[in-house]
Every structure is written in structure tokens, then in C-alpha cells.
Amino acid sequence: xxxxxxxxxxxxxxxxxxxxxxxxxxxxxxxxxxxxxxxxxxxxxxxxxxxxxxxxxxxxxxxxxxxxxxxxxxxxxxxxxxxxxxxxxxxxxxxxxxxxxxxxxxxxxxxxxxxxxxxxxxxxxxxxxxxxxxxxxxxxxxxxxxxxxxxxxxxxxxxxxxxxxxxxxxxxxxxxxxxxxxxxxxxxxxxxxxxxxxxxxxxxxxxxxxxxxxxxxxxxxxxxxxxxxxxxxxxxxxxxxxxxxxxxxxxxxxxxxxxxxxxxxxxxxxxxxxx
Ligand code: C2E
Ligand code: CA
Ligand code: CA
Ligand code: CA
Numbered sequence: 001x002x003x004x005x006x007x008x009x010x011x012x013x014x015x016x017x018x019x020x021x022x023x024x025x026x027x028x029x030x031x032x033x034x035x036x037x038x039x040x041x042x043x044x045x046x047x048x049x050x051x052x053x054x055x056x057x058x059x060x061x062x063x064x065x066x067x068x069x070x071x072x073x074x075x076x077x078x079x080x081x082x083x084x085x086x087x088x089x090x091x092x093x094x095x096x097x098x099x100x101x102x103x104x105x106x107x108x109x110x111x112x113x114x115x116x117x118x119x120x121x122x123x124x125x126x127x128x129x130x131x132x133x134x135x136x137x138x139x140x141x142x143x144x145x146x147x148x149x150x151x152x153x154x155x156x157x158x159x160x161x162x163x164x165x166x167x168x169x170x171x172x173x174x175x176x177x178x179x180x181x182x183x184x185x186x187x188x189x190x191x192x193x194x195x196x197x198x199x200x201x202x203x204x205x206x207x208x209x210x211x212x213x214x215x216x217x218x219x220x221x222x223x224x225x226x227x228x229x230x231x232x233x234x235x236x237x238x239x240x241x242x243x244x245x246x247x248x249x250x251x252x253x254x255x256x257x258x259x260x261x262x263x264x265x266x267x268x269x270x271x272x273x274x275x
Pocket of ligand 4: 176
């Protein structure tokens with residue numbers, strides 16, 4: 001037992017070292033990648049559930065790693081948060097997204113994901129203001145998306161930042177709504193503009209009866225609190241039809257449009273849409 005334990009321990013140490021080593025390498029790569037311009041924003045459409053008119057584009061960050069290829073944000077955002085690098089990344093994202101959006105038709109907003117760690121940094125407001133001023137994008141065209149994780153660490157200054165953003169005309173969406181934390185009381189603490197219903201509800205809409213009931217409940221909640229509702233992860237016509245019937249205001253997902261780099265975006269002009 002003793003020998004086995006020792007072997008087990010040695011193995012454990014090796015595994016730990018490899019992980020720590022890999023993490024460190026990723027961190028070094030990340031720093032260099034940011035300096036070398038290896039990050040890129042993809043954009044995914046958010047459309048009106050009924051008319052399918054384009055309302056906004058959500059910026060989704062990608063890392064074009066020289067050896068590993070395209071890396072999804074789930075694989076580096078947490079590391080960026082742990083090391084504090086998310087501040088520099090977040091600043092680049094806001095600058096790039098606002099500059100890009102300034103070239104789009106006026107009715108199209110840009111939705112930008114904000115990490116909870118960015119909230120803890122005191123300069124989020126300055127960073128957002130700089131991005132707006134530098135790009136010339138009106139604040140009304142910027143929507144920020146925060147998750148319930150921000151609310152978990154809810155502090156008076158978070159609330160104050162959100163209120164200041166709203167006073168500037170920036171809208172605030174609550175992302176991944178319905179997952180995680182069950183308390184709804186924070187919905188009365190801050191007037192969100194939009195509830196983004198997590199894609200797990202959309203996914204199970206056809207398979208599980210109660211998901212339809214939950215979506216309907218969230219839609220009603222949104223209506224009575226004067227918040228828009230959006231369903232994420234729409235992948236089929238059948239899901240779209242059910243969400244429309246439930247009264248969801250906006251939809252987003254592969255069925256509507258996949259995230260694409262800026263160079264691939266095509267906007268229909270108002271005139272062509274009317275014709
Ligand atoms: P999220 O904000 O909930 O973004 C939606 C994710 O769902 C995106 O994954 C998107 O590509 C994916 N998605 C969209 N439509 C569908 C669909 O129909 N089916 C399925 N299965 N998936 C769909 P992505 O781009 O990998 O981003 C994952 C998460 O990483 C995001 O979740 C967000 O929390 C975070 N993230 C992405 N970009 C940023 C960013 O610029 N800043 C920060 N702080 N976080 C980001
Ligand atoms: Ca989001
Ligand atoms: Ca989401
Ligand atoms: Ca998510």
C-alpha cells in the first residue's frame with residue numbers, strides 16, 4: 001500500500017507539473033499573442049424573432065494561435081481572468097468592436113461581453129468611454145452583456161457602474177439567464193434592458209415540456225419588468241417557431257447566423273430590405 005501510495009503520489013506530482021507548465025506556457029503565449037495581434041473578433045447576429053430584422057451583432061473573441069490554430073474563448077478567458085490579462089484583452093475587444101460597429105448601419109447595435117473581473121477593475125467606465133470616443137460610436141449603439149457571476153459578487157460599486165453606463169445611454173443585458181443562481185431579487189435591484197435566455201432552455205424546448213413553460217415564464221417576467229427577452233442557441237426552424245409562439249422578442253443562434261469574422265459580414269441596406 002505504501003509503495004503504491006508513493007507511486008500514486010509521484011504520478012500526481014508529474015501530472016500537476018505538466019498542467020502548471022502548460023498553463024504557464026499558455027500565459028506566455030497569450031501575452032505575446034495579444035502583442036502580435038493574434039486575437040480576432042467574430043460577430044453573430046441578434047435578430048427580431050418575428051420580422052428577423054437585424055438588431056445587433058455580438059462580438060465573440062477568437063485566438064488565432066500560430067501552432068494550435070483557432071482557439072475558442074472557453075479555453076482562455078478563465079486563464080486571462082486569473083492572471084489579470086483580461087483587462088488588456090477586454091480593452092482591445094471594446095476598442096475593436098466599437099470601431100468595427102461604427103462602420104455598420106445605424107440601427108445595428110454591438111453587444112460586448114464583459115467579464116466579472118473587468119468589473120472589479122476600477123477603470124471599466126474609462127475603457128468604455130475611450131472606446132466610444134475613439135470610434136465615434138454613439139453610446140446608444142453599445143450593449144454590454146454581463147452574466148449572473150457579476151451579480152454573485154454584487155457590490156455597491158458594481159451597481160454604480162451599471163447605473164452610470166445606463167445614464168450614458170448604454171444598454172445592459174443579463175447573459176445566460178436562468179442558469180446558476182436562483183435568486184430573482186437582483187432583477188428589481190437593477191433595470192436590465194434585456195434577458196438573454198440561456199441556450200440550454202432552447203436546446204431542450206422540443207424534448208422537455210417544462211422548458212417551454214420556463215421560457216414562457218421568463219418572457220412574462222421580462223414583460224412585467226420592461227425588459228426585452230432573447231433566446232440563445234436557436235438551431236432549427238422548429239425551435240424558432242416555438243420561441244416565437246412563446247413571445248420571445250429576439251433570437252440568436254446557428255439557425256439565424258453563425259459567428260463570422262468582420263470581413264465576411266454583409267449588411268442589407270434599409271432600402272434593399274424594403275424593396
Ligand atoms: P456566450 O456569451 O453565451 O456566447 C454564446 C456562445 O454560444 C458563443 O460561443 C457562440 O458561438 C455560441 N453559439 C451561438 N449560437 C449557437 C448555437 O446555435 N448553438 C450552439 N451550440 N452554440 C451557439 P463562443 O464564441 O465559443 O463563446 C463562449 C463564451 O465565451 C461566451 O458565451 C462568453 O461567455 C465567452 N466570451 C466570448 N467572447 C468573449 C469576449 O469577447 N469577452 C468575454 N469576457 N467573454 C467572451
Ligand atoms: Ca454573451
Ligand atoms: Ca449567453
Ligand atoms: Ca455561455
